[in-house]
Amino acid sequence: MPRQKPSIRPHIDALHPYVPGEQPQGLKLIKLNTNENPYGPSKRVLEAVKKATSDQLRRYPHPTADPLRARLAEIHKCSVDQIIVGNGSDELLALATRAFVTPTTASLRGSNRGANIIQYFTPSYSLYPVLTAIHDAKKNEVPLTPSFAIPGPAALAKSSWNPRAALTFITTPNAPSGRAYKRSELRRLCETTGGVVILDEAYVDFAEEDAMDLTKEFEHVIVSRTFSKAYSLCFQRIGYFVGSEPLVTALHKIRDSYNVNGLAQVAALATLDDLAYYRKNFRTVIKERDRLTHALIKAGFKVFPSAANFLLVTPPKKSPPASAWYEGLREAGILVRWFSDPSIDQHLRITIGSPEQNKALMTRIRAMQKT
Ligand SMILES: Cc1ncc(COP(=O)(O)O)c(C=O)c1O
The missing domain is CATH 3.90.1150.10 (Aspartate Aminotransferase, domain 1)
Incomplete structure (x- = not known):
């Protein structure tokens, strides 16, 4: 041949x-x-991971991380079905592009209808343009002001902002600027944006306000969190989304069967048992x-x-x-x-x-x- x-x-x-x-x-x-984080995980986390480093390693971990999701649901006062855990929040951000955005097929080329558009403010997390390119979607980059503020309603209306974008990423607090955005400001954006909005709260534990409540108000809003930064677990790769059941169910359909490794699940659960630390x-x-x-x-x-x-x-x-x-x-x-x-x-x-x-x-x- x-x-x-x-x-x-x-x-x-x-x-x-x-x-x-x-x-x-x-x-x-x-x-x-x-x-x-300059500080290591708590002693309880280290002990839990050591204890789990045993004969148990030959077993598959919990496929949907249910014990961890149950604990997260308690903390965020939502149902377990509103949570998905990932191999770092990066994995979930990538899954979102696949679940919610149509790649730029011939019929969508040149279209401004939004189904193939991923939008985000610039500068923000440098992964978003890469995810957009991997998915062969159309990027819509909307500049922040020189002090990294989100443009006000009038300026936004004059910008390339597209309320019909299939997926919008908002990093809050922003990276790399560190600038915080008010919940009221984020609510206004969510109200006027039709597609899925992901509020990427990777750094929120160092801020005064979070926007988790918006997941209760809006079916199209997801909050992304990670154990990497505030919870000293970069090495373990674990993050999660909270959102409405239909969106989270769609993400579960396309993730790997065992997308979160067992030691990461153990470490994250033990983290939540020692929040005071x-x-x-x-x-x-x-x-x-x-x-x-x-x-x-x-x-x-x-x-x-x-x-x-x-x-x-x-x-x-x-x-x-x-x-x-x-x-x-x-x-x-x-x-x-x-x-x-x-x-x-x-x-x-x-x-x-x-x-x-x-x-x-x-x-x-x-x-x-x-x-
Ligand atoms: C804004 C933002 N979101 C998400 C992540 C990814 O975090 P994770 O380690 O959970 O994949 C980072 C990491 O640098 C980040 O800066």
Whole structure:
């Protein structure tokens, strides 16, 4: 039989994949680049994971993570059927594109009817455009204001905002700016948007307000949460969605049969049994956020107000560009995030570390200012 040339779908062949923050292995570096928590999981979580590392590993985990969903349903005062757990919230964001958005078929090419449109504000989570491209959907990027606010109703009406977009992602608090959005403002957007709206609350535990209530008010609104950031479980990959039953049921239909590994389910359940430990950590991170903000302002940086566990900062005028600061910090073993996208390449995103890590960061910054 003649060999056939393997074919790759053209839009996948042309794809620029998501670029995650650098993840060097080893704990020597001061890692302030991917918004991980400086504090480890609680002792109860470590014990639960150790206990589960047993003969049990040969068994499949719970296919729908029911014990965890039951506990989450109690916390969020909703039914178990309104919750889906994923291999990180990233997995669920990808599933949402597949469940709710029609790829750009010939009949939809050039169409503005919305079925193939995924929209989001820019700048926000850099995964959204990649998910859009993977799904061969049409992206609609709507710029935030220069201070990363959502444009008001009049400005939004004049922008490319499309109330008929099949799927809208809103990162709240925003990443990479850290800016918080009011529930009332998000409600207004949900009211005027017809397709599915996902409020990505990856950083909400560091903010004053959340928008979970909107899932009770609107059938087309989903809130996305993760155990990665506030709950120190990046390594385990676990996140979840809360939304109306029809939307969540659709997502369950297309997920892998065992999409959440067993140790992650155990770790997440034990996390929810020790919330007091985590709440204390949130308070420490928030206090450190204030201290670091002041220290950076004193050193001449512009710091955007943040409701998350990171700061977006602009280096002082007449100092080297942000990329040079990134390199200089890296040479000293301190990793922060610099994005090459022209809309944010003049800034650095710095995760709030422990007091010692933040002190080392400021010491290096001051040393760089002297040279
Ligand atoms: C806004 C936002 N949403 C979702 C995620 C993904 O989180 P997870 O680790 O649950 O996949 C991140 C991670 O950086 C994020 O910044």
